[in-house]
Amino acid sequence: MEIFREVKPIRAFLEQFKNKSIGLVPTMGALHQGHLELIKTSKKENNITVATIYVNPTQFNNPIDLEKYPRTMDRDILLLSDAGCDLLFCPSNEVMYALKSSLTFDFGQLDKILEGKFRAGHFSGVGLIVSKLFNVIQPTKAYFGQKDYQQFQIISNLVQQLMFNIALECVATVREKDGLAMSSRNLRLTQEMRARALVLYQSLTFAKQLLLDGMEMAMVREKTIKLFEQKEVKLEYIELADRKNLILLNFVVDPKESVLLISGYVGEVRLIDNIFLA
Numbered sequence: 379m380e381i382f383r384e385v386k387p388i389r390a391f392l393e394q395f396k397n398k399s400i401g402l403v404p405t406m407g408a409l410h411q412g413h414l415e416l417i418k419t420s421k422k423e424n425n426i427t428v429a430t431i432y433v434n435p436t437q438f439n440n441p442i443d444l445e446k447y448p449r450t451m452d453r454d455i456l457l458l459s460d461a462g463c464d465l466l467f468c469p470s471n472e473v474m475y476a477l478k479s480s481l482t483f484d485f486g487q488l489d490k491i492l493e494g495k496f497r498a499g500h501f502s503g504v505g506l507i508v509s510k511l512f513n514v515i516q517p518t519k520a521y522f523g524q525k526d527y528q529q530f531q532i533i534s535n536l537v538q539q540l541m542f543n544i545a546l547e548c549v550a551t552v553r554e555k556d557g558l559a560m561s562s563r564n565l566r567l568t569q570e571m572r573a574r575a576l577v578l579y580q581s582l583t584f585a586k587q588l589l590l591d592g593m594e595m596a597m598v599r600e601k602t603i604k605l606f607e608q609k610e611v612k613l614e615y616i617e618l619a620d621r622k623n624l625i626l627l628n629f630v631v632d633p634k635e636s637v638l639l640i641s642g643y644v645g646e647v648r649l650i651d652n653i654f655l656a
């Protein structure tokens with residue numbers, strides 16, 4: 379696997395793949411099976427696969443979260459190279475923000491709800507860094523995990539608005555045997571916290587059944603709050619939304635068009651998850 383830290387050399391290297399398909403897997407490192415699934419999917423569908431590892435400061439609204447974000451670069455390099463990734467781009471802050479950026483993104487209603495409501499400026503930072511990575515790598519297709527479902531919708535919107543000639547794929551969340559969604563932030567959980575964190579997935583599956591049985595979200599939310607209280611996990615939100623535009627819903631109209639999203643704090647570690655209703 380070739381490793382690049384600067385923009386010019388990776389651009390020069392990628393010149394030879396101009397007429398080939400390039401798959402891009404953008405990450406913030408601390409890789410897990412979910413990321414490797416993205417690499418695997420990209421490898422199947424493209425001539426070459428490029429991964430990026432960059433912990434982007436502009437998408438963190440909480441400085442402690444940024445400071446404590448797990449960094450496992452040596453292990454990540456081994457995992458990527460074992461997975462057959464062809465190229466890794468892992469720039470520094472000086473490279474990605476050589477010119478202090480004044481650009482901000484507003485995705486309208488899409489970034490005022492769910493994650494956007496609780497993490498001011500988060501999606502503006504995501505929009506900025508993903509645009510930069512798209513410009514540097516110029517991929518044919520880019521791969522993102524379903525766990526960050528709102529992020530996927532935001533990036534789809536970004537691609538349409540800025541007319542990037544890039545296809546996107548949302549790859550299903552990879553879960554531990556007991557259902558916990560794989561996440562880099564899970565590395566911050568102690569064994570005891572990890573057991574409590576399971577309440578996110580348990581609540582999603584429980585709430586899904588209640589909604590499919592016809593219960594309204596207000597009642598489902600009350601029941602979820604109780605489950606979270608039992609596990610001493612702080613519920614931030616549980617919301618039902620339209621899968622295509624994330625408009626929030628009070629009850630299920632069409633299970634195929636619905637997604638249930640949740641977020642909570644286990645101690646100071648913030649976790650998110652979601653499931654489709656069909």
Ligand code: PAF
Nearest residue numbers: 404405406434504507526
């Ligand atoms: O999902 C992530 O890991 C990040 O938000 C991304 C897309 C790599 C942008 O920094």
